[in-house]
Amino acid sequence: MAIKEKKWLNRYPKEISPVLDYDDKPLFSYLEEACLSFPKKTAIHFLGKEMTYQELYRQTCQLAGSLRRMGLKKGDRVAIMLPNCPQGVISYYAALMAGGVVVQTNPLYMERELEHQLGDSGAKFMICLDLVYPKVARVRGKTALKKVIVTAIQDYLPFPKNLLYPFVEKRKKTPLPKIMFSDSVLDFKGSIQSGESSFTPVSIDAKKDLALLQYTGGTTGPAKGVMLTHYNLTTNTIQARHWMYKNRYAEETVLGALPFFHVYGMTCVMNYAIMYVAKMIIVPKFDVQDILKTIEKQKPTMFPGAPTMYIALINHPDIRKFDLSSIETCISGSAPLPKEVQERFESLTGGKLVEGYGLSEASPVTHSNLIWGERKPGSIGLPFPDTDAKVVSAETGEEADINEIGELMVKGPQVMQGYWNRPDETEAVLKDGWLLTGDLAYMDEEGYFYIVDRKKDMILASGFNIYPREIEEVLYEHPDVREAAVIGVPDAYRGETVKAFVVPKQGKTLDEKELNTYCRKHLAAYKVPRIYEFRNELPKTTVGKILKRTLINEEKTEKVSSE
Numbered sequence: 001m002a003i004k005e006k007k008w009l010n011r012y013p014k015e016i017s018p019v020l021d022y023d024d025k026p027l028f029s030y031l032e033e034a035c036l037s038f039p040k041k042t043a044i045h046f047l048g049k050e051m052t053y054q055e056l057y058r059q060t061c062q063l064a065g066s067l068r069r070m071g072l073k074k075g076d077r078v079a080i081m082l083p084n085c086p087q088g089v090i091s092y093y094a095a096l097m098a099g100g101v102v103v104q105t106n107p108l109y110m111e112r113e114l115e116h117q118l119g120d121s122g123a124k125f126m127i128c129l130d131l132v133y134p135k136v137a138r139v140r141g142k143t144a145l146k147k148v149i150v151t152a153i154q155d156y157l158p159f160p161k162n163l164l165y166p167f168v169e170k171r172k173k174t175p176l177p178k179i180m181f182s183d184s185v186l187d188f189k190g191s192i193q194s195g196e197s198s199f200t201p202v203s204i205d206a207k208k209d210l211a212l213l214q215y216t217g218g219t220t221g222p223a224k225g226v227m228l229t230h231y232n233l234t235t236n237t238i239q240a241r242h243w244m245y246k247n248r249y250a251e252e253t254v255l256g257a258l259p260f261f262h263v264y265g266m267t268c269v270m271n272y273a274i275m276y277v278a279k280m281i282i283v284p285k286f287d288v289q290d291i292l293k294t295i296e297k298q299k300p301t302m303f304p305g306a307p308t309m310y311i312a313l314i315n316h317p318d319i320r321k322f323d324l325s326s327i328e329t330c331i332s333g334s335a336p337l338p339k340e341v342q343e344r345f346e347s348l349t350g351g352k353l354v355e356g357y358g359l360s361e362a363s364p365v366t367h368s369n370l371i372w373g374e375r376k377p378g379s380i381g382l383p384f385p386d387t388d389a390k391v392v393s394a395e396t397g398e399e400a401d402i403n404e405i406g407e408l409m410v411k412g413p414q415v416m417q418g419y420w421n422r423p424d425e426t427e428a429v430l431k432d433g434w435l436l437t438g439d440l441a442y443m444d445e446e447g448y449f450y451i452v453d454r455k456k457d458m459i460l461a462s463g464f465n466i467y468p469r470e471i472e473e474v475l476y477e478h479p480d481v482r483e484a485a486v487i488g489v490p491d492a493y494r495g496e497t498v499k500a501f502v503v504p505k506q507g508k509t510l511d512e513k514e515l516n517t518y519c520r521k522h523l524a525a526y527k528v529p530r531i532y533e534f535r536n537e538l539p540k541t542t543v544g545k546i547l548k549r550t551l552i553n554e555e556k557t558e559k560v561s562s563e
Contacts, residue, residue: 008382008447015245026204030275049158062195063094074099081105081128091127099202104261108524118143151188206230216360225420236363236414239384250277255300268304299326306334306463327351334463335495339377363414387412408441459488480508500529
């Protein structure tokens with residue numbers, strides 16, 4: 001595809017170059033540069049406590065040194081199971097600085113999910129929150145873990161919150177776990193203090209050496225690790241920076257409400273903030289009231305988020321009581337952005353909110369609407385600089401015509417190296433550098449792209465990728481379940497929500513409460529079905545395959561008839 005054939009380039013404003021220069025250096029080097037250039041600038045604000053770039057870099061070096069002293073070798077995987085907190089940022093860059101490969105792990109994971117990810121990645125080191133340590137301890141013997149470093153939220157809280165935190169937690173139903181530290185279970189603060197701030201980072205080949213295994217699920221099997229190099233991650237962050245060309249170097253304040261264990265939050269909040277020396281307001285949990293107060297007090301200029309976040313904010317009854325005028329730039333991802341949400345949010349803040357598109361396999365961003373320029377409602381916008389995109393016809397396998405629906409393919413420096421230890425699955429989605437996204441789309445006459453459906457069965461609820469097969473496998477393990485099928489159904493708030501169709505075994509009875517309790521023991525909360533429908537049988541093909549499309553069509557018909 002020649003440059004002149006890329007219709008979207010005609011829509012680029014003059015400020016965005018279609019071809020960019022990229023630094024061939026490791027991701028962590030940007031933290032060192034920020035420290036050298038702006039040592040006293042605030043890097044992190046966390047629940048009232050602030051940390052400068054100098055302090056952030058010092059603690060990162062110290063932890064990196066401790067990891068090396070513990071035996072971490074170049075290429076070893078380091079699992080990080082933390083919510084958004086300063087420890088998460090320190091751990092991420094320290095692991096990279098020590099030559100490790102980060103394995104971001106959702107703190108909401110249950111034991112079966114955690115065991116699979118640790119086992120598949122072969123992680124030897126883990127940094128986790130004390131609240132999730134009991135889960136780690138229970139699966140550890142089935143994994144390759146050698147060292148576990150444990151931290152607590154209170155470790156980085158300001159005075160007197162750090163003293164009050166244990167008393168507040170004691171009032172909750174689940175008490176704080178008692179950690180028995182040893183040679184293999186270490187304290188985070190102690191690991192920082194015992195490290196050398198003069199640590200020399202491990203030599204990295206940015207284009208070849210992996211920085212991250214980002215786990216993503218699929219309909220054909222368990223979650224698999226997306227292999228992303230330092231170069232993949234730095235180029236995508238640089239692309240985002242050039243897209244937001246009006247943003248000011250070392251002057252922005254980024255609201256970090258997106259989870260950093262999700263590749264979108266990792267790139268568009270954490271890596272972006274470090275690379276461009278922004279102040280990062282870290283929010284451990286999205287709470288509408290707290291977010292409104294934080295925006296008014298801390299005055300962020302950037303707020304990357306998911307549609308559910310913006311929906312929650314604009315529907316808050318007291319939103320007009322808060323000053324949100326500091327917000328200038330927002331890119332929404334993880335789910336379609338309704339036009340009315342975009343317009344309402346912009347009217348309330350005076351800032352710009354546009355829809356983008358990406359996937360874990362692309363670090364993640366490949367497309368976005370223009371922030372300061374023409375945008376089209378319902379569109380995912382234009383490809384990023386140095387990013388090719390095309391739609392391939394399912395019938396012919398050739399590039400589709402304008403406005404013809406087919407599978408979206410992308411190509412660029414942010415595209416993954418493949419799936420960890422899965423050459424067959426890698427070969428199925430990477431074709432001569434082109435990534436098959438699995439999403440059905442079309443391109444209009446001006447080069448704007450539109451997603452119309454997902455080729456996969458993936459459910460997208462509140463920005464989380466949910467894979468039906470994983471839930472079905474859990475349901476099938478219930479002793480009284482004969483058959484199960486899971487689909488996504490429209491939800492005004494979550495975008496989609498999970499619905500399970502269940503056929504009980506003969507002579508057995510099941511109810512929603514029982515299955516809900518069961519699923520919550522084996523699945524992260526966001527994966528648990530919100531709706532259950534019990535049936536005597538499920539529609540099938542002549543060879544016995546459950547017809548999910550029939551169930552989806554029945555849901556659509558029922559919705560139409562009820563309106």
